Amino acid sequence: MRFILYSLICSFFISFADENFRARKHIERWYKVTDEDIRAEVLLGREVAAKILGKYDLVDDEALQFYVNKVGKYLALYSGRGELDFKFGVINSKEINAYSTPGGYVFVTIGAIRKMKNEAELAGVLAHEIGHVVHMHVIKDLGFKGKGLPSSSLVMILSGGTQTISVTFSELIDKATDILFERGFRKEEEFEADETGVIIMAMAGYDPKAYVEFLKRTKYESVTHPNNKERVKRLELVINELKFKDGKRMGERFIKNVEVF
Amino acid sequence: MLKFFNLLLILIFSCFFISYGDEFHYKNIPIGGRGGYMGGAYTAVSDDPSGCFYNPAGIVYKVGRSLSLSGNIYTISEKRYIGPLKGTDGSRYDWVLESSKLSPSFFGIVDEIGNLKVCFSYAVPDYIFRDQHQIFYNVRSIFPDNPISVYIIDIYDVDNTYLVGPSVAYEVSERLSVGLTLYLHYRSVDILRNHLLVFSKGESVQANYRESLEEYGIKPIIGFMFTPFEKFSVGLKASKNFIFYSDKFIQGMMSPIGLTGGLSYSYTSDREPRKTPYEYTVGFAWFPSSSLLLSVDIDYFPRPSSEYIDVYNFSAGSEIYIRDDIALRLGAYTDFSNVPPLKENQVDQREKLDIYGLSASISYFTFSSEITVGVGYQFGTGKAQVIAGSTEIQDISYKNIILSLSTVYNY
Numbered sequence: 001m002r003f004i005l006y007s008l009i010c011s012f013f014i015s016f017a018d019e020n021f022r023a024r025k026h027i028e029r030w031y032k033v034t035d036e037d038i039r040a041e042v043l044l045g046r047e048v049a050a051k052i053l054g055k056y057d058l059v060d061d062e063a064l065q066f067y068v069n070k071v072g073k074y075l076a077l078y079s080g081r082g083e084l085d086f087k088f089g090v091i092n093s094k095e096i097n098a099y100s101t102p103g104g105y106v107f108v109t110i111g112a113i114r115k116m117k118n119e120a121e122l123a124g125v126l127a128h129e130i131g132h133v134v135h136m137h138v139i140k141d142l143g144f145k146g147k148g149l150p151s152s153s154l155v156m157i158l159s160g161g162t163q164t165i166s167v168t169f170s171e172l173i174d175k176a177t178d179i180l181f182e183r184g185f186r187k188e189e190e191f192e193a194d195e196t197g198v199i200i201m202a203m204a205g206y207d208p209k210a211y212v213e214f215l216k217r218t219k220y221e222s223v224t225h226p227n228n229k230e231r232v233k234r235l236e237l238v239i240n241e242l243k244f245k246d247g248k249r250m251g252e253r254f255i256k257n258v259e260v261f
Numbered sequence: 262m263l264k265f266f267n268l269l270l271i272l273i274f275s276c277f278f279i280s281y282g283d284e285f286h287y288k289n290i291p292i293g294g295r296g297g298y299m300g301g302a303y304t305a306v307s308d309d310p311s312g313c314f315y316n317p318a319g320i321v322y323k324v325g326r327s328l329s330l331s332g333n334i335y336t337i338s339e340k341r342y343i344g345p346l347k348g349t350d351g352s353r354y355d356w357v358l359e360s361s362k363l364s365p366s367f368f369g370i371v372d373e374i375g376n377l378k379v380c381f382s383y384a385v386p387d388y389i390f391r392d393q394h395q396i397f398y399n400v401r402s403i404f405p406d407n408p409i410s411v412y413i414i415d416i417y418d419v420d421n422t423y424l425v426g427p428s429v430a431y432e433v434s435e436r437l438s439v440g441l442t443l444y445l446h447y448r449s450v451d452i453l454r455n456h457l458l459v460f461s462k463g464e465s466v467q468a469n470y471r472e473s474l475e476e477y478g479i480k481p482i483i484g485f486m487f488t489p490f491e492k493f494s495v496g497l498k499a500s501k502n503f504i505f506y507s508d509k510f511i512q513g514m515m516s517p518i519g520l521t522g523g524l525s526y527s528y529t530s531d532r533e534p535r536k537t538p539y540e541y542t543v544g545f546a547w548f549p550s551s552s553l554l555l556s557v558d559i560d561y562f563p564r565p566s567s568e569y570i571d572v573y574n575f576s577a578g579s580e581i582y583i584r585d586d587i588a589l590r591l592g593a594y595t596d597f598s599n600v601p602p603l604k605e606n607q608v609d610q611r612e613k614l615d616i617y618g619l620s621a622s623i624s625y626f627t628f629s630s631e632i633t634v635g636v637g638y639q640f641g642t643g644k645a646q647v648i649a650g651s652t653e654i655q656d657i658s659y660k661n662i663i664l665s666l667s668t669v670y671n672y
Contacts, residue, residue, distance in 0.1 A: 021491060021492045021548045021551075022308060022322050022494075023324070023550060023590070024551055024552075024580070024588070025551045025582035025585055026556070026585060026586055026588070026626035026631075027324060027551075172309060180289070
């Protein structure tokens with residue numbers, strides 16, 4: 001009897017394989033990514049990326065940009081969002097930070113790169129930002145809530161075509177920029193991006209612990225990336241639980257590619 | 262002659278026992294375009310605004326924000342009392358109560374505040390409107406040589422119950438949620454009856470009756486939703502209507518012309534709130550696929566006083582998607598009377614009518630909205646004593662057709 005009771009209590013803490021079984025057929029359509037969905041996401045992301053580049057210049061170093069893009073695009077292969085053409089850039093800011101916009105535009109500051117010791121650390125930061133893209137955090141934070149595909153709601157706005165809709169879209173861009181530069185993501189979203197990031201790192205063959213070390217060393221905290229200690233703690237738990245095989249750090253290659261700095 | 266008037270008064274006023282609203286049943290109008298047409302078997306589903314009525318714990322599973330409006334386009338019902346009046350030729354006349362109406366049945370809006378789902382809803386669980394007259398010719402009276410040549414009954418009844426209030430729900434874990442609805446209950450009743458009896462020898466009697474009632478109460482609904490296994494959920498709901506204000510006024514008047522006796526009248530008022538039962542429901546739902554949903558509910562209403570009996574109601578429903586954007590819903594349910602069976606050789610017993618219901622609807626979905634057209638059919642049989650003071654028991658047959666339209670907008 002006690003065993004049954006214990007099993008019953010424990011069962012309440014075990015997740016379901018299909019946690020979304022309540023979703024009905026018409027909702028299920030939301031989960032199907034259409035070309036329209038992707039176009040809407042990329043369009044919004046491109047506009048927000050333009051805002052980022054309006055604030056920060058790209059570092060004028062083709063070799064560095066090429067290298068960071070190469071690492072980023074390699075990681076993106078493991079993102080599960082093959083429909084997106086991820087683009088990576090190094091921006092001229094002394095801050096230790098990184099940004100991503102919907103549609104796969106990812107930026108890392110030169111300040112952050114200067115604090116990195118190896119390619120795995122760079123991969124960790126890029127993979128974290130890819131995680132935000134994968135989970136559509138910006139779009140969700142803009143108010144397109146629910147378990148359906150949020151960019152589909154975005155399609156509705158973009159396909160409206162009226163003046164009111166255009167105003168709404170420009171407001172969306174401002175709000176998205178505000179999320180990236182001022183408000184930051186929600187704590188749970190940061191954890192989610194961290195967890196997704198280390199999984200992508202591990203799948204790509206990098207050592208996820210390198211990312212944790214980077215966080216510890218740099219106290220990678222800013223308005224937009226708070227709760228460093230808690231993040232490190234959660235990441236260590238995830239890494240221990242998932243028992244990743246030791247990956248590579250690629251220190252030499254990293255130094256060779258960024259040594260100009 | 263005095264005896265005649267007493268009997269006549271009883272005959273006329275007896276109608277009020279049987280034609281009143283529907284306090285004798287607990288499941289009168291289907292609520293919501295989804296739950297209502299799954300036969301009300303919705304306690305373990307409840308994941309739309311109408312969940313605030315069925316089981317507030319379920320609204321945590323509502324995806325995003327939502328606004329729902331449903332109305333009964335048209336309801337037409339007929340309750341037929343078989344042969345209470347005897348014609349002079351020995352035939353029997355049925356007395357028929359008809360009701361037809363257009364009415365809103367539900368409005369609800371669901372939103373999120375932090376980790377909570379909140380809802381505000383308005384429901385009309387009972388709505389009766391009758392405006393009819395019925396004429397009988399050559400009805401036997403107590404005077405064998407002076408039958409009633411014309412008997413006209415004019416009826417105007419309105420009996421509405423409204424519930425309005427907020428709900429809040431919280432997802433305790435992936436497998437458990439809890440919710441609370443706090444409804445303000447308001448009921449308004451207005452019964453008007455005019456009777457005109459013209460005897461074959463030229464005398465006549467006119468009688469008027471009016472009854473009004475206003476009622477306020479609070480109806481909390483607490484609900485739980487468990488998900489013990491994947492694709493299977495269990496809903497529990499408990500509620501009770503606490504009526505804190507009631508004001509009933511009854512007045513009657515009779516004026517005979519050409520018969521001995523003068524104007525007679527009576528009036529009474531009553532502020533004693535009626536007794537209402539606790540309501541318990543357990544529901545089970547199975548979601549075998551995204552195209553199919555099956556659910557059952559069992560309701561239990563313990564007797565609120567010795568005048569009533571315990572009631573169990575059962576309902577079953579299904580939702581089947583025939584296309585990605587079209588769903589059919591089917592339901593069946595019982596709506597049993599809370600009145601004990603009528604006994605032989607007793608008088609003035611309340612009618613007992615057990616009702617069964619069938620429902621079907623079709624829904625069309627666009628990206629952010631849903632429109633549902635539904636039809637419901639209720640039928641039942643029972644027993645009544647139409648003539649007060651008489652031990653005679655009549656059969657009742659009942660049928661009701663409901664056409665409804667409902668919309669949901671997700672934003």
